[in-house]
Amino acid sequence: MKKTAMTISYELWGKLYLNITNKCPCACTFCLRQNDDGAYGSDPLWLEHQPDYDEVIENLKTRDLSSYKEIIFCGYGEPTSELDILLKTAEYIRSVCDTPIRLNTNGLANLIHGRKTEQDFKGLIDTVSISLNASDSKAYMAITRPKWTDKDCFAEMLSFAETMKKYVPNVILTVVDVIGEEEIAKSQAVADSIGVTLRVRPLET
Template sequence: MSLPCTAKAGKQPPKEIIAYQLHGNCYLNITWHCTLRCAFCPKYHGEWVVQGYDLRLLREPEVDEIIRAIGDPTAYKQIVFCGLGEPTLRLDTLLEVARQLKTTQPSTQIRINTDGLANLVYGEDVTPRLAGLIDELSVSMNAQNEALYIQHCRPKREGAFEAMLDFAALANKHVSTLNLTAIEGLEGVDIVACEKLCQQRGLNFRRRVLDIVG
């Protein structure tokens, strides 16, 4: 059964949290599958509770369940696809949810927090499909070079670091806001170097804090 986005952190963790509240936003947890196996990811340390929410799913929710779990989208600053899995691995479902939200409430602001590997996974440029449906992307860059990226993110596919940067450059044409992000304090990660690499590619950068969903 889907749960309302009004689930509050710190209470008895309900089962199958599809939607959860943080920072005045409604976050959507639609899959546990990932293209990365990040060494810093809580789920790879047996921990599925993030900021008071148990994000373990027993199955992937359908479009209507996700819409029901959101409730009233006007109650939130943003609807954010971000759980303990990569949301673009369910791109069709994600975009259909976004389409329905934009149709019923065009002012709804929608963001995806992503690993930026959708083009690598699907073998084509999917970024034009985001146009008009997704307002903002937060792309996990996580390192200033491929060696460090592999060390921390342990991608399942080759060429992931460059693919992520290429995705960001392409997607930047189709959304209003795109930020690449890296986590402050990860071994060897140079936040200034990450920012510089983004600047060289004409992309925005934002630093993140480990275990804080943003």
């Protein structure tokens, strides 16, 4: 049974993570939320309701935002699903501290909103980390399981990553280390082809 709470922010490894929505257009096979209520010992990340901007800011005002190494939009949903809240929250953080801001995303914001969104992040996000998950479209669709089965979501994600280089200082594609050396090498080639960094991360982080 899912436990619900209003864990809008949670601390890990000296960083602050923002859980602004549970909405997500994907059902990734490896996603933590498939099997648990929280992340790495956090309180439950299933939200009782969708918080509005005021609720998010009220929560952030209980934190010393300047004390963290990084503030990261990453929770039990795709942060860009609530794009307006994300952007306004980033603006607020920028107004009160200089802590670097990162967005962890599936890179499908343009499909979610039916328009190009990359320019919206200019001046607000320092790093965008995008889940590559696989080195080709067929494998990507099988692993990520997005709701748009009639679209090339792999190509959409890569286009988003490449375009984001114009607006965000650091753009990273990520894969988990359990995919094997051959797949990691292919993923590196994909990242190289659009001129962004590949991060190979442990499955548990």
